[in-house]
Amino acid sequence: AQSVSQHNHHVILSEAASLELGCNYSYGGTVNLFWYVQYPGQHLQLLLKYFSGDPLVKGIKGFEAEFIKSKFSFNLRKPSVQWSDTAEYFCAVNRDTDKLIFGTGTRLQVFP
């Protein structure tokens, strides 16, 4: 079955540490890729997206993600995390349909 996998369920970091969250998908062909963030007590917000072109995508708040087609991956990165980045992060994939499929999410805790 087509799916989106986020293997890191819970990540704990200290401020200023670097972050990389994994996302893999099992769809073939052309896909659109997204990362969403859910801060504590808030609703989901779009962090960044990839449709085509440069596989390195920059989003808000210093986040970026790299699309590697050969690895079916779209990992999220940030060079130096802050306490305010504590949140749950969701990868999502759309294959030119009206269904946006989400991964299971990664909870990030950043300690000062």
Next chain:
Amino acid sequence: NAGVTQTPKFQVLKTGQSMTLQCAQDMNHEYMSWYRQDPGMGLRLIHYSVGAGITDQGEVPNGYNVSRSTTEDFPLRLLSAAPSQTSVYFCASSYSGAYTGELFFGEGSRLTVL
């Protein structure tokens, strides 16, 4: 800016009861959808609609009904609630469909079925 409004925010039901989760958006979005969020399972698509009068099933449609009589409203109905439907429900809308992935989410409705 109201955006996507969900009501109620919290609800407790007994097994077998019915209820409707309301979702309204004021952005004139054609696309609307319902997700449920469960620990360790992320968000799963229940139903979606690409315009008034058109609905379709998502990943986990069983036990839920939807209708889309207007562009603004997309209610989610539980006809006979079960404990397995205890979850947080999110409504989301988009101007141009899920293709762009730019969904606007409501604040969620937390449902507990006893």
